[in-house]
Amino acid sequence: MKRSEINNALKDMEQMVKTCGFFLPPFCSFTPEEWGKKGHDYDEVRNNMLGWDITDFGLGDFDRTGFSLITLRNTKIYAEKLLFLIEGQSAAMHFHWKKMEDIINRGGGNVLIRVYESTADGSLSDSEVTVNSDGRSYKVPAGTVVTLHPGESITIYPYLYHDFHVEPHTGPVLLGEVSMRNNDEEDNRFYQPIGRFPEIEEDVPPYRLLCNEYPEAE
Numbered sequence: 001m002k003r004s005e006i007n008n009a010l011k012d013m014e015q016m017v018k019t020c021g022f023f024l025p026p027f028c029s030f031t032p033e034e035w036g037k038k039g040h041d042y043d044e045v046r047n048n049m050l051g052w053d054i055t056d057f058g059l060g061d062f063d064r065t066g067f068s069l070i071t072l073r074n075t076k077i078y079a080e081k082l083l084f085l086i087e088g089q090s091a092a093m094h095f096h097w098k099k100m101e102d103i104i105n106r107g108g109g110n111v112l113i114r115v116y117e118s119t120a121d122g123s124l125s126d127s128e129v130t131v132n133s134d135g136r137s138y139k140v141p142a143g144t145v146v147t148l149h150p151g152e153s154i155t156i157y158p159y160l161y162h163d164f165h166v167e168p169h170t171g172p173v174l175l176g177e178v179s180m181r182n183n184d185e186e187d188n189r190f191y192q193p194i195g196r197f198p199e200i201e202e203d204v205p206p207y208r209l210l211c212n213e214y215p216e217a218e
Helices: 003-019 040-047
Strands: 052-053 067-074 078-085 090-096 101-108 111-117 129-133 134-141 147-148 154-155 160-166 174-178 188-189
Touching: 003 067, 003 078, 003 101, 003 174, 052 111, 078 160, 101 111, 101 147, 111 129, 129 147, 147 154
Parallel strands: none
Antiparallel strands: 052 067, 067 078, 078 174, 090 160, 090 188, 101 154, 101 174, 111 147, 111 160, 129 134, 129 154
């Protein structure tokens, strides 16, 4: 991705966060120049990869498979994120080995989440899926698409395959994710082998540093 495209994506998410009345922690507003002056008192942000993020799953097609996100907190026990998707974007099919998470529609359009159980060898199972959503538990056929309207959520358990995208003609979506500790390097199992971070073409200066770009403290 070009840095200019990343900058625009982050600004769009920033505007959506404001539209939904969500307030971000101070480190989300630090400029690249300010990060160069931050000391070890911000090592929690650096070490836990908090802040702005972009994924295109290494496929180089951000407008179709990818989205913008912010990791707000990531402790030894729990984590919280915001995800921003526009119409046409999607998250690749995956499950987590250990992490249980709630995906919450914080505002905007509707999000469509497709769910499958995993077989022992990592394939998509044809068995029924138990959906847990806002205090309700019910069974659906494999591959069912669950619609989350603003305010609704779904609980994703380990080994539950899921992908998601915006319902057409409903507008961009701000998602929340509340979960156990996040570990993208070891806890994601994608149905198709893919990557994580985009390759960046530096055509303009960065608007915000991504969570894997912070300079070390002096």
